Amino acid sequence: MRQLALALLAAVLLAAAGGPARAERLVISLSTHRVLITSNFTGAELTLFGAVEADGTAAGRAGNYAIVVTVTGPRESVVTWRKERVLGLWINEAARFFVDPPSYLAVLSNRPVEAIAAPERLRRYRVGLRHFVLPQRIGSDVGETSAEDPFREAFVRAKTAEGLYREQSNAVTMLTPSLFRAAITLPANVPTGDYEVEVKLFAEGALVARETTAFEIIKAGFEQFVAHAAREHALAYGLATAALALLFGWLGSVIFRRD
Amino acid sequence: MLIYLPIADLPVNVFLILGMGVAVGFLSGMFGIGGGFLLTPLLIFLGISPAVAVATVSTHIAASSLSGVFSYWRRRALDLALAAMLLAGGLIGTGGGVWLISVLRAAGQLDLAISLSYVTLLGIIGVLMIAESARAIFRTRRGGRETLRRPGSHAWFHGLPLKLRFKQSRIYVSVIPVWAIGTFVGFLGAVMGVGGGFLLVPALIYLMRVPTSVVIGTAMLVTLVTMAAATVLHAATNRSVDVVLALMLMLGGVIGAQFGAQAGQRIRSEQLRMLLGLIVLMVGLRFALGLVVTPEDPYSIQPIEGSP
Numbered sequence: 001m002r003q004l005a006l007a008l009l010a011a012v013l014l015a016a017a018g019g020p021a022r023a024e025r026l027v028i029s030l031s032t033h034r035v036l037i038t039s040n041f042t043g044a045e046l047t048l049f050g051a052v053e054a055d056g057t058a059a060g061r062a063g064n065y066a067i068v069v070t071v072t073g074p075r076e077s078v079v080t081w082r083k084e085r086v087l088g089l090w091i092n093e094a095a096r097f098f099v100d101p102p103s104y105l106a107v108l109s110n111r112p113v114e115a116i117a118a119p120e121r122l123r124r125y126r127v128g129l130r131h132f133v134l135p136q137r138i139g140s141d142v143g144e145t146s147a148e149d150p151f152r153e154a155f156v157r158a159k160t161a162e163g164l165y166r167e168q169s170n171a172v173t174m175l176t177p178s179l180f181r182a183a184i185t186l187p188a189n190v191p192t193g194d195y196e197v198e199v200k201l202f203a204e205g206a207l208v209a210r211e212t213t214a215f216e217i218i219k220a221g222f223e224q225f226v227a228h229a230a231r232e233h234a235l236a237y238g239l240a241t242a243a244l245a246l247l248f249g250w251l252g253s254v255i256f257r258r259d
Numbered sequence: 260m261l262i263y264l265p266i267a268d269l270p271v272n273v274f275l276i277l278g279m280g281v282a283v284g285f286l287s288g289m290f291g292i293g294g295g296f297l298l299t300p301l302l303i304f305l306g307i308s309p310a311v312a313v314a315t316v317s318t319h320i321a322a323s324s325l326s327g328v329f330s331y332w333r334r335r336a337l338d339l340a341l342a343a344m345l346l347a348g349g350l351i352g353t354g355g356g357v358w359l360i361s362v363l364r365a366a367g368q369l370d371l372a373i374s375l376s377y378v379t380l381l382g383i384i385g386v387l388m389i390a391e392s393a394r395a396i397f398r399t400r401r402g403g404r405e406t407l408r409r410p411g412s413h414a415w416f417h418g419l420p421l422k423l424r425f426k427q428s429r430i431y432v433s434v435i436p437v438w439a440i441g442t443f444v445g446f447l448g449a450v451m452g453v454g455g456g457f458l459l460v461p462a463l464i465y466l467m468r469v470p471t472s473v474v475i476g477t478a479m480l481v482t483l484v485t486m487a488a489a490t491v492l493h494a495a496t497n498r499s500v501d502v503v504l505a506l507m508l509m510l511g512g513v514i515g516a517q518f519g520a521q522a523g524q525r526i527r528s529e530q531l532r533m534l535l536g537l538i539v540l541m542v543g544l545r546f547a548l549g550l551v552v553t554p555e556d557p558y559s560i561q562p563i564e565g566s567p
Contacts, residue, residue, distance in 0.1 A: 016441045039503075041263045050432050077563040081367050084557070092367045092559075105457075120476060154558030170386045189269045189306075219265065226265035230498050238494025241502050242487045249325025249483075252513035256326075 025053040026211035028199050036220035037192065046184040046215065049229075050199060053179065065110065066116040066202040068127050068170045069182045073104025073164075074193030078153045096151040097137040103191040104164050105132060108171035108182050117205040125200065125207050129156060129167045163187035192217045266407050266501035267311045273507060275305075280511020284323065287512070288519025289526075290535045291327065291475045293320040293482055294456035296381065296542060298508070311501055313452030314493035318505040320454040321486040323512050324479045331476025338427035338473050342480045344434050345459070348441025356449025357441075357492075367561070376451050377546040384457060385540025388532050395529035426475075428469045435481075440466070445485060454482040457539065 014018065031047040052065055078101060084093040107113065113128035123131045130147045134155065145152055159165035168225050172182045184197070201209040219227050229237045261270040279301055287294035302312035331337045352449050363369040419433035440462050448455035459478040469477070494500040523531060529562040 037263060039263050042261050079367065079561050079563060081561065082557050082560050083554055085553075089371075090552075090554055091371055095367055097563075151558070154556070155560055156559065157556070163553070171467070188263075191268070223263055223265040226502060228284040230266055230494065230500070230502075232494045234498055235491070237502075238500060241318055241494060241500050241505060242280065242321060242490045244502065245322040245487065245490065245505065245567035246325055248322040248513060249508040250329065252322070252326040252516065253329040256513075256517040 002038075009164065017215075024201060024203070024209045026199055026201055026209045027053060028197075028211050028213055030197065030213055030215055033044075035186065035215065035216045037217065037223055038219075038221050039223055041188065041223075043188040043190070044186045045188065048182040048184060048197065048199070048213075050180050050182070050211075052178040052180075052201060052209075063067065064203060065174070065178075065180075066111055067174075067180055067182070068113065068116065068200045068202065069106075069108040069172060069184070070132075070200070071104065071106040071108070071184055072102040072196050072198075073191055074102070074150075074195070075100040076103045076168045076191070078155065080151045082151070082154070096155075098155060099137050099142055100133045101134050101155070104195065105159070106165070106171075106184060107132075107167045108184065109169050110172035110174055110180065112169040116202050117207075121205065121207070127200065129165060155216045160187060164189070168171075185199040185257055186217070190217060192219060262503065262507075264307075264501050264504050266499065267307045267315075267504060269306060270309075271305065271504070276504065276507040277511040280319070280508040280553045281515035281518075282511075283508075284512035284515025285519035285522070286515075286538070287323055288516030288521075289523035290519075290531060291460075291479070291523075292456045292535070293324060293486070295320050295448075295453035296377070296451070296457060296539070299452040300542065300545075302376075302504075307501075307504070308499075309373075309452070310497055310499040311504075314490070314497060314499040315491065315501050315508070316452055317454075317486045318500060318502075319472070319488040319508040319512055321483055321490055322509040323481040324454065324456075326513065326516060327479040328476065328483055330481060334476075335427075336472050337476030337480055338425055338469070339480075340423070341425045341428050341469070341473075342438065342477050342484075344423070344437045345441035345477075346443075346484055348438035348443075349448075349481060350446025350488075352413055352442035352447075353449045353485060353489065356446045359446075359450060369566045371550075372523030373451060374550050376447065378543050378550065379548070380447065380451075380458070381539050381543030384461065385536050385538075385543055387461070388536030388539065392529045392533035392536060396533065399529070422461065423523075425469075428467075428473050430467060430469060432467065441481070444481075448485060449489070454486055456482050528566045 028048060028050040031049075035044050035046070048069060050067070055180055078098045080096050080098065081092040082094045083090045085091075086093070107128050109116065113122065113130075116122065116127065117125075122128055126132055132150055134146055135142050135144050136151065147153075166185070174179055174180050194214060196212060196214050198212045199210065200207055218224070260273045262273050263270045283298045284302075286292070286297065298319065299312050299316045302316065303309050328337070359372075360369065363372050395555070409509055419435045421434045422431060423434050424431045440459070444455040444458050444462070447453070447458060456478050459481060463474045463478065464471055484502040490500055526534075
């Protein structure tokens with residue numbers, strides 16, 4: 001709770017510090033705000049373009065910017081299990097429930113996250129996979145555990161192996177000292193839903209500007225038709241599928257009739 | 260060529276799925292089984308979630324068993340009364356199995372239960388089939404006549420009430436053991452995601468002494484009805500039937516089953532049973548390995564169903 005309060009306070013202070021006194025401003029644009037999943041979908045790549053607009057007071061910092069792009073997908077609920085050996089068999093013994101972690105999480109930057117700011121600042125601004133808040137429910141308590149928590153590590157490891165969590169320190173390219181481009185890679189198994197993109201601008205280890213945008217991933221065409229039918233007209237969809245199975249079975253026996 | 264599956268939410272190689280359909284269809288045509296116990300683990304291995312794999316395989320089995328039912332029906336080699344009685348028990352068993360799945364999933368022990376039931380059942384049935392067919396092969400080698408054991412011996416369940424005469428099967432038994440077999444097969448079918456033909460066929464032959472000629476057709480009819488019902492139930496409650504995946508599996512399965520049936524006619528029946536026994540035992544051993552061998556990563560993640 002205390003951490004949350006601190007974060008809120010920081011956000012308020014930051015907002016108050018903004019306005020006319022702020023030296024840098026971020027302007028960002030996504031190549032598309034809608035990714036369509038069709039039958040030949042095998043993943044996609046989005047491009048985010050951004051520019052740093054600086055006034056006179058920031059002149060000395062130009063060209064020394066660190067940019068962190070955090071992309072978060074729709075939330076889900078996940079249990080992480082740990083197997084232990086019981087009577088010679090490996091059995092799920094201990095579990096942790098993760099409360100609403102993002103189904104997709106990408107942290108893209110133009111230099112290694114640890115090199116951007118001091119560790120306690122990275123923690124405060126939630127920069128990097130290590131510092132992303134992944135609350136767990138243990139019994140009736142909901143709390144954030146340390147980055148070294150074995151269940152948290154295992155969760156991030158599993159999501160990384162699926163290609164859904166990633167931290168890339170070379171995915172943001174500075175085109176000019178104030179113009180940058182970020183490549184957002186979406187794997188084939190990416191969940192559909194609303195995605196948030198947050199861009200943070202650091203200069204000399206301090207957060208100087210942030211901006212957000214969003215995109216959505218939806219099914220289109222035949223995929224959309226099938227998914228919609230299965231969701232909205234479940235019984236009719238089931239009956240139609242069963243009828244299709246019977247049709248196939250009948251066709252098989254007619255075409256290949258041997259007796 | 261990759262195609263995106265709208266319900267499983269991932270792309271798969273069309274030729275790989277078609278090939279799997281042909282291969283499993285070949286075996287099911289050869290041995291007269293549904294092949295669910297092979298197909299469900301294969302799909303899960305490809306990365307398809309167990310819920311979608313189990314539901315979609317039931318659609319595939321419904322299609323492949325209908326082909327069989329037609330040809331046995333034309334030869335009048337199925338017992339409608341026996342099938343109806345088995346189904347009466349089967350529906351209760353399926354309901355119980357679906358309930359047990361939800362309980363085990365909440366406790367995180369569904370994988371364990373599925374693995375243990377595969378190991379136990381496939382192990383026992385595989386060993387029994389191999390032993391029985393080895394004896395049969397040994398007997399024919401020595402030149403002895405293969406005697407069909409149909410003695411009038413009475414097992415304990417012949418004393419039970421509610422006796423019914425099943426004309427086609429030429430048996431006169433109480434319906435209680437029939438219901439029990441149906442319930443047991445329906446229950447395990449729901450838990451393991453299989454049609455249960457490989458359980459039903461030996462149970463009818465060795466326990467109920469139903470003539471082999473009637474058994475396969477009757478088992479296929481039971482499988483057809485339960486799997487068609489399972490397709491509708493899975494679609495209506497879990498929304499987990501992937502029609503695109505089912506279509507590819509059925510297409511491959513129908514083709515494979517024809518070649519399998521032709522190949523099966525060229526092999527002696529006891530050798531066929533030996534071969535099936537070996538396949539069943541191997542799948543069982545594969546599951547046993549997964550339970551005993553130290554996992555590379557003791558941690559695993561599992562999304563909670565119904566989350567947004």
